[in-house]
Each structure stands twice: as structure tokens, then as C-alpha cells.
Amino acid sequence: PSGRKFMICIELHREDPKEILQTVFDCMEKACEKLKQQKINLGLLKAIGISNQRETTIIWDKTTGEPLYNAILWLDVRTQSTVEQLIKKIPGKNKNYLQEKTGLPLSTYFSAVKLRWILDNVPGVKVAVKEGRALFGTVDTWLIWCLTGGQNNGVHCTDVTNASRTMLFNINTLEWDPELCEFFEVPMSVLPEVKSSSEIYGKVKLGSLADVPISGCLGDQNSALVGQMCFSPGQSKNTYGTGCFLLCNTGKKPIISKHGLLTTVAYQMGKKEPVFYALEGSVAIGGLLIRWLRDNLRIISTASEIEKFAASVGSSYGCYFVPAFSGLYAPYWDASARGIICGITQFTNRNHIAFAALEAVCFQSRELLDAMNEDSGIKMSTLKVDGGMTNSNVLMQLQADILSIPVVKPSLIETSSLGAAMAAGAAEGIGVWNLHPDNLAVFRWQQFEPQIQPIGQIQ
Numbered sequence: 001p002s003g004r005k006f007m008i009c010i011e012l013h014r015e016d017p018k019e020i021l022q023t024v025f026d027c028m029e030k031a032c033e034k035l036k037q038q039k040i041n042l043g044l045l046k047a048i049g050i051s052n053q054r055e056t057t058i059i060w061d062k063t064t065g066e067p068l069y070n071a072i073l074w075l076d077v078r079t080q081s082t083v084e085q086l087i088k089k090i091p092g093k094n095k096n097y098l099q100e101k102t103g104l105p106l107s108t109y110f111s112a113v114k115l116r117w118i119l120d121n122v123p124g125v126k127v128a129v130k131e132g133r134a135l136f137g138t139v140d141t142w143l144i145w146c147l148t149g150g151q152n153n154g155v156h157c158t159d160v161t162n163a164s165r166t167m168l169f170n171i172n173t174l175e176w177d178p179e180l181c182e183f184f185e186v187p188m189s190v191l192p193e194v195k196s197s198s199e200i201y202g203k204v205k206l207g208s209l210a211d212v213p214i215s216g217c218l219g220d221q222n223s224a225l226v227g228q229m230c231f232s233p234g235q236s237k238n239t240y241g242t243g244c245f246l247l248c249n250t251g252k253k254p255i256i257s258k259h260g261l262l263t264t265v266a267y268q269m270g271k272k273e274p275v276f277y278a279l280e281g282s283v284a285i286g287g288l289l290i291r292w293l294r295d296n297l298r299i300i301s302t303a304s305e306i307e308k309f310a311a312s313v314g315s316s317y318g319c320y321f322v323p324a325f326s327g328l329y330a331p332y333w334d335a336s337a338r339g340i341i342c343g344i345t346q347f348t349n350r351n352h353i354a355f356a357a358l359e360a361v362c363f364q365s366r367e368l369l370d371a372m373n374e375d376s377g378i379k380m381s382t383l384k385v386d387g388g389m390t391n392s393n394v395l396m397q398l399q400a401d402i403l404s405i406p407v408v409k410p411s412l413i414e415t416s417s418l419g420a421a422m423a424a425g426a427a428e429g430i431g432v433w434n435l436h437p438d439n440l441a442v443f444r445w446q447q448f449e450p451q452i453q454p455i456g457q458i459q
Ligand SMILES: Nc1ncnc2c1ncn2[C@@H]1O[C@H](COP(=O)(O)OP(=O)(O)O)[C@@H](O)[C@H]1O
Pocket: 240, 241, 242, 243, 286, 287, 288, 289, 290, 291, 303, 304, 305, 306, 307, 387, 388, 389, 390, 391, 392
């Protein structure tokens, strides 16, 4: 009203799909190079598994192979107004309106909202859809399509775990849902075929791995659940990467959360195998907070330095950090929330902020665990962990203290990759191994015991 102009800065997270492809391709070539240096015959490579960032949305032209827009990453919040528009058409403006079918609340997080935004805002996409040239996919779909030939009969598919994060997939019928597509006004013609997480999708057409089948595909958090061998209902893990994702295997029936968790497909290890479901607590900002301290505040120069600063004070002395950079995910689902550092005094220095940042990751995970306990009615007795942030022993000890249960870290923390490899090797027609409980790998573990007692238990 005063006539002044305001600039609104929002968190945009995008990537060039071709760069993603090139990076994956380079990584495959370098890995092959190393194997050759070690005199390992590439012919021994039987299959490839893909573990990918979920929800990230890509749309491309199948006749040229060119992306029609940048990939919109899962934590990008440009779609906030799209969400608001969609909520307006829901009776009672209930953001859980689609929960029975999708297991998810309406949020900027999921692919359908990002795709709607692209259709509304990117010139040329609607025409490409109308002319039958546009294909949609999450990162797995894009990679499989490109690696299996692209314009020359590339396979356009995804797996059930990735499909279950789009909001267009019915997690009960395990099919794309016409009503959901109608709600988001997304044409079904752009959607990939949905397959299990462990079957041969196609063969690589180029490079050193030409002719090797791609036979495993899971969203990264789901493949970490597999890599942590959580095959029985009740088993769970928390992955500390860019965000934090606590998944609990709930068995063969989807359980709808009453405490802000997501219901998602956990995995399906073969066409004829049953689908397992999981309850999931997702926190948008985990390791990204450490990167923010490094790149934006510049109070650390490497991620691992945070431990040293945090350990030097052993407490934040009343300083708290809420890293709601992309809104708050589980259990709040509030896209409009933003970050805050509070409780700052004259005495506060970077060490206290470093400690508060680590605590923030742990407190967010505590909220997920509390919601999980409420939903399941069973108190979790230990927490299995993995992901890049678990390199920090200070963080792991803090997590055990804040949860009041032991935190258990496997010797191999790249469980997302392991899960995809397990799926690929177990696929029908590959048969390098099977996933029978007796045949699963056994890891060494490091256990962090709680060293403080909750106030109620102090004698
Ligand atoms: N020693 C450490 N202490 C704290 N955070 C760390 C440490 N090492 C890595 N990280 C964080 O872990 C994240 C990377 O973990 P990773 O599992 O590779 O994530 P993603 O799969 O999401 O890329 C980065 O955000 C980084 O800040």
C-alpha cells in the first residue's frame, strides 16, 4: 500500500538434469576405470541398482531427449502458492484430503505439486504434452530412460517406492490414480510405467557398462531401509543426509498416520513379491544445516569441524536453532514456517551455535520418534542410523541422550547404495544372491548409549 516494492527471497533448489546424468555417467566410468586398474574383469558386473533422491521432478521431450525445464528438487518451496491454490479446492481446506489414497499431506514436497507448477509456469511444456512429446519422471526414471537408450527406445519406468512419493499413485491399488491425476490436472500420458523395486528394467546402452542390466531401483531412504536389513515389521532406521528420514517397516498393509507421519511404499522385491509399507517421518534440513553454517554463516570451513566447536562447549547454553529453511515437514507440514536462532546472549559464540545446530537435528529426529511411537503404540527401544552426518560421533551421542535410547551405527553407513545393490542382485534373471534372512550380511556396529537420564527418572 505504501507503494514500496518488496523482494521475497524463497528457497529454490534446482539442478540441470543433464548434469545429473553426466555425473552419474562419469561416476560409472571412473568406477570401471578403478576396477580395471585392480585387474577386476568388468564382465563380472552382473547388474546395476539405482538409489535416488525422491520427489525431485523432471520433465523432458522424448523426441529430442532435452529436458523441458530444470529438475525441481524435493525441498524447493516455489510451489507454496500452488499448494495454497490446490487447498482452496478441497472441502474444508483439509491438507490431508488425499491421505487415504496417497499416504501424504498436500505439501510443496511431492512431485505432483511441482509438476503442476511446471505446467502452469514453464512456456512450451503444455504444448509438448499436447503433442505427446513430454515425459515426466523422478531422478530414477530420467536416469533409466537415458541409460537405456533415451530417444532410441529408452525405457520409461519408475519403481513403486518412487511412484508413492508423487501424490499421483494410489498406494492401495498400486496404480496411477485417475482421480488424483484429475485433481492435479496432470495428464496420465506423461507418467512412467510403475514396476517393482527389483526386476530387470532394461540394459545400459552406452559406455563401459553397455549391456549390463539395470535391475534395482528404490528411493534413497527406502533403499537405506533395505540396506539396514529392516525386513520385518517394527524395524526402523533414521538416515542423516541432506535431510533426516526415519522409516519404520509396517508390513504388508498401509497404516495411516494420526501424528503427522507419511505412509509410503517401503519396497517390493520382485514383480511377484508382496509390497511392504512404511511409516516415515521426514525432516527437510539435516546435513544441509551444517552446509549452511559453512557456506552462508561461514563459521566452519568443513562439515567435520562442527564437532570440534560443539564439543568444546558441551552445551548451547540456552541457544536454540529451528532450521525451517524449507518450511517444516513432519510432523507439522507447515510450508510457511521459517528458520530462527533464539536464546542468544552476549556470551553466545560460534561454538554454541554449532552445538545448537547439532541439537536441532537431534530434536527434529526426536519429534519423528515420538510421532512414530504414538502411531505404532510401541516404544522404539533402539534407533538404527546411517548417512553422511553419522560420521559425527558427537551428533550420535547427543542423539542417544536426546532420545534416551541407544543409537546403533553400522560399520557401513552408505546403506542407500547397499540397498539398491541388494535389490539389483536379487532380481529374477540376475540371481547373484537372494534376500532370505539367513543369507543377509552381518555388520559390525557401534552403539551410543544415552548418558543422561530424563528428568522424570532421576532419583
Ligand atoms: N563429520 C560430519 N559432521 C556433521 N555433518 C557431516 C559430517 N560429514 C558429513 N556431514 C553432512 O552429511 C551430509 C551428507 O550426507 P549424505 O548421506 O552424503 O547426504 P545426501 O545423500 O543427502 O547427499 C552433508 O550435508 C554434510 O553436511
